[in-house]
Structures are given as C-alpha cells and as structure tokens.
Amino acid sequence: MARAGLTADRLTQAAADLADEVGFENVTVSALARHFGVKDASLYSHIRNAQDLRVRLAVLALAEFADRVAESIAGRSGKDALVAFAAAYRTYAQERPGRYSAMQIALDPDTAADSALKHAEMTRAVLRGYELWEPELTDAARLLHSTLHGFVSLERSGAFHSHPRGVEASWLRALDALDSVLRAWPA
Template identity: 80%
Template sequence: MARAGITAGRLTQAAAELADEVGFDNVTVSALARHFGVKDASLYSHIRNAHDLRTRVAVLTLAELADHVAGAIAGRAGKDALRAFADAYRGYAKQHPGRYTATQMALDPDTAATSAAGRHAELTRAVLRGYDLWEPDQTDAVRLLHSTLHGYVSLEQAGAFHSHPRGVEASWTRAVDALDSVLRAWPA
C-alpha cells in the first residue's frame, strides 16, 4: 500500500532531486519507489509509466529554468541581458545537472505547447529584441544562442575543458562576448 501523502507533484519533485543525484537517465520508477519506501506498483496510481515520470520532470525543470532566467534578465537589455541570460542558464545547469539534462528531452507537441518550453523561446526573443533582430533572423539567432550555450555547458559538464591551462570562466566570458559581437553585426 502506498504511503500517505504521495502525490504526482511530490513524485515529480523527488524524481527531479534524484536526477541531480544520480543523473536523469537513472531516474526510474523503481528508484523512486525505493526513495519513498513503497513498491513500484503503488506509484502507478500517480504516474502512467517511466516516460510520464520523465516528462513531468522535464516540464518541472523547464518551468524552474524559465523562472531563473526571467529573474536574471528582468530590466536588462543588449549585452547586459545576454550575459545575464547566459549566466543564469549555465548556473542552473551547474546547480542542477540532472534536471538540466531533462530540459533536452523531446516533448510531444501538446506538452511542449502547454509547458514552459514556450517561455524559453520568448525569453530568448526578449534578449534578442535588444539586438533589433526580426524574423527570420530572430529564429536563426535563437538557435545559435541555444546551441552555443548548450554546447558549452554540455562540454563543461563532461569535463572537456579542464585539461587546458586557460580558465573555463575566461573562455565563458569570451564566448558570451563573441555572441554579443555576432548578434550586433548580424549579416543582412
């Protein structure tokens, strides 16, 4: 019998915390059941399956990340907003590595449309308004920004930068400066 007080929300929060501890790929219904001291079957009254659980973690994480980024860029424009956006993104990934991995999960279109995934695009577009970019250039710039930040964060998390004497922070600063330069001089 399930322990009283288990809800879909509590399961999702616990799974997100577990993702940060053991990695998003290691979040399973069994691991979560062990965390709550119950049998796997007792969780299925709150979640459909492991995919549903992971989707819930991804949706929760996207909302957390959007809130974190929104707070960082509020009242900023141009390079200041870009730096705040990039630092908030990277900071969240460093603080919550398992949850950050969850943000890369492909969501079905309905879930993506009703989750914070759209907020991320809007926050990025808000930063890009400081560079006077409009469609279709804005979409290209959104993709450039996210792929650069995700690439850097992923390589950093994998330890790819630690064997070089140049400090990771110095390279991060230069990467954001380079993005700012590219955005200011966007090709016509």
C-alpha cells in the same frame, strides 16, 4: 497501514531532487518508490510509466528554469541581458545537473508547447536589444541557444578539462563573441 500521501506532483518533485543527486539516467521507478518507502507498483497509480515520469520531470525543470531566467533578465537589456541570460543558463546546469539533463529529452510538441512559448519569449526579450527581425531573429535565437547549450553541455561532459586554459575565460570570450555577432547581424 498509513499512506504515504503520494501524488504525481510530489513524485515529480522528488524525482527532480533525485536526478540532481544521482543523475537523470539513474532516476528509476524503484529508486523513487524506495525514497517514499513504498512498493514500486504503488507509483503506477500516479504515473503511467517510467517514461511518463521522465517527461513530467522535464516539464518541471523547463518551467523552473524559465522562471529563473525570467528573473535574471528582468530589467536588463543589450549585453547585460545576454550575460545574465547566459549566466542563468550555465548556473542552472551546474546547480541542477539532473534537471538540466531532463530538459534535454525530446518532448512531443503538445507537451512542450507551454515551456517552448515561454522560452521563445525570453529569448526574444534578450534579443530585443539587438534590433533583429524575422527571420533573422529566429536564426539568432537558435545560434544563441546552440552556443549556450553546447558550451554548458561540453563543459559538463569534461570535454574542456583536457586543456589548462580556464573555462571561465573561454566562457566570457564566447559571450563577447555572441554579443558582437548579434550586434553585427543585420550586416
């Protein structure tokens, strides 16, 4: 019988698409096997187990996201870079919700090392316009990530829907606030 031509990469790609369709938590080995028209057991030649699949998906998403962000902040600086960075963040979460969820799982330091490095570099690139130095640079980077991730995460979970105030307006205000706090940081 003809082979489906499975590889770990093809499985991970398909899992990512599946995650965006049905949600990260509904990405199962069975569903993925169904998608390729093979039996569950066949996937275990390519992935160690379900958790391994999730980790691969997270790594894929982190790399893809890093590329997007890098592209969006290229050639910008100061508040322009901040806004572009933030927009890339929020847009990715909206367009690729499954991948975004995948990115949030805890990875062991080794696995995350590459992505972590690239993300750290880009964050520093954005913050370069604000003239911050260690250790404040790290504090600022953590605040930046916290704010963006927190906002996007709460928006997705519906926490902002209970109030008529437009989410977009609050988002812009948050970016203003971030910009001003970063500019005033050295003080």
